[in-house]
Amino acid sequence: MGPLFALIGQFIALVIISSIISGITVAIIAIFSKKEKRRKRIIIGIFTPFYILFSFSLIAFVGLIIISQTKNVDIGFGDSWKIPINDSCEMIMVNIPDNAFIQCDGKRINDIVKIEKDQDVIYGLTSDKKYFAGNLNTKETKYYKSEKDLLDDEKITKLKLLDVNKFYHDKRWEICKFDYLIILIIALLIIGSTYPIIYRIVNRSIKDKQLTTNI
Numbered sequence: 198m199g200p201l202f203a204l205i206g207q208f209i210a211l212v213i214i215s216s217i218i219s220g221i222t223v224a225i226i227a228i229f230s231k232k233e234k235r236r237k238r239i240i241i242g243i244f245t246p247f248y249i250l251f252s253f254s255l256i257a258f259v260g261l262i263i264i265s266q267t268k269n270v271d272i273g274f275g276d277s278w279k280i281p282i283n284d285s286c287e288m289i290m291v292n293i294p295d296n297a298f299i300q301c302d303g304k305r306i307n308d309i310v311k312i313e314k315d316q317d318v319i320y321g322l323t324s325d326k327k328y329f330a331g332n333l334n335t336k337e338t339k340y341y342k343s344e345k346d347l348l349d350d351e352k353i354t355k356l357k358l359l360d361v362n363k364f365y366h367d368k369r370w371e372i373c374k375f376d377y378l379i380i381l382i383i384a385l386l387i388i389g390s391t392y393p394i395i396y397r398i399v400n401r402s403i404k405d406k407q408l409t410t411n412i
Contacts, residue, residue, distance in 0.1 A: 218246035260380035311358035
């Protein structure tokens with residue numbers, strides 16, 4: 198139900214934002230536009246924000262579905278989040294975005310609150326204050342009572358742990374940033390090429406209605 202509620206929330210947000218922009222546009226037109234052209238411009242002013250925002254959202258939604266399937270990440274909204282760590286491991290968060298687990302071929306590291314990836318090893322801290330080092334190749338995980346114990350055993354000098362939520366966003370951006378750019382370019386091209394056609398259709402229908410009214 199999470200994604201459904203997210204969709205409903207985004208739809209409501211789009212309606213509100215489009216309505217606000219349309220209201221501002223109509224107010225400007227009403228003040229500065231000539232009377233004979235005011236009605237047509239007001240209709241166009243109401244229609245345009247809805248068309249642009251909803252078109253962009255629909256294209257982005259389709260793009261996010263494609264990215265989700267090709268990059269093995271979550272769709273971008275809802276109550277679960279997922280990113281790949283490598284070819285066989287992924288980090289998943291469900292309901293709570295600051296608590297994650299890593300899943301590797303059926304093996305799991307649970308309740309992770311801080312994490313760092315260093316080549317083929319994952320270092321982290323669990324919610325019960327246990328440090329761990331997970332080898333992504335062997336799928337073996339060692340737990341430690343303190344950070345010092347981990348550093349001594351792994352022969353490293355310092356940990357650079359991130360909150361799992363920040364790690365998720367940084368990793369997702371690294372994986373998907375070029376795909377986001379492609380979606381943006383495609384959306385601008387589609388909206389830019391279709392809007393003039395839609396504008397002419399709306400404009401013509403307004404003229405036809407005005408002509409019918411005058412007759």
